[in-house]
Amino acid sequence: MDPIIKIHDLRIRYGSGEDVLKGINVEIYPGQIIGYIGPNGAGKSTTVKIILGILDNYRGKIEIFGNDISVDKISYKRRIGYVPETAEIYDNLTAYEYLTFLGEVYGMEIETVENKAKKLMGLFGIEEHFYDRISSYSKGMKQKLLIISSLLHNPDILFLDEPLSGLDANSVMVFKEILSSLAKEGKTIFYSSHIMEVVEKISHRILLLNNGQIVADGTFEELKEKSREGSLEEIFNQLTGFHKHREIADEFIKTLKEEV
């Protein structure tokens, strides 16, 4: 089977600073849920922004669906979906307006989008807000809308950045089931998150990025075996060389108590 995403020696820097990504090499195959984890500032969002074509001043080569994204910059985007960590949703629009607008951008029939969008909103329990302005939505409702908008055009690859943010426990269960079914259908899911318990459970393969380099790549079981740690949180702490949580917390509390 050919990789659906192929990243070769990917490097990038912002301005004149040092490289933020320092030579990433990864091949990802269809039907995999990839947990992409790493400390704050490691370069996860940067990687995704490059793949999405938002940043293009990178070095190295990225092939999606077998094509170099620096050559054909547009057509692969029809087949990918994205849930950003923080989104600028057009607050003044209703969900109906927003989703049908997006559907049209993807070349879908307006009636098909309307029916599909309404049904998907219903499955997430927010159908009665379909014609309400997004500005009136709660955080979780907006997140559900983002998830729906990323999937509306039935993409083959889905990029998710902290997608459970704001979702209630019932919706989290539904969404995890959806992800696992999508993967079974052969869709590829690139899942970035700091919630290690979830990444540990849903990922077929985990990539740990530290300081712009992949420092671990394997199934949870493989990483566990190698590091001799019990949970992904512990593996993460070990591989990023972090052992000082108690010291830092103590220092934090001490500082809070200091007289000014």
Ligand SMILES: Nc1ncnc2c1ncn2[C@@H]1O[C@H](COP(=O)(O)OP(=O)(O)OP(=O)(O)O)[C@@H](O)[C@H]1O
């Ligand atoms: N627009 C920018 N201009 C300058 N530096 C940036 C910019 N965006 C990101 N960086 C830097 O690039 C590095 C990687 O950032 P990135 O957002 O990719 O990290 P991340 O792994 O997604 O972090 P987090 O877990 O906090 O979301 C950081 O050092 C950050 O300061």
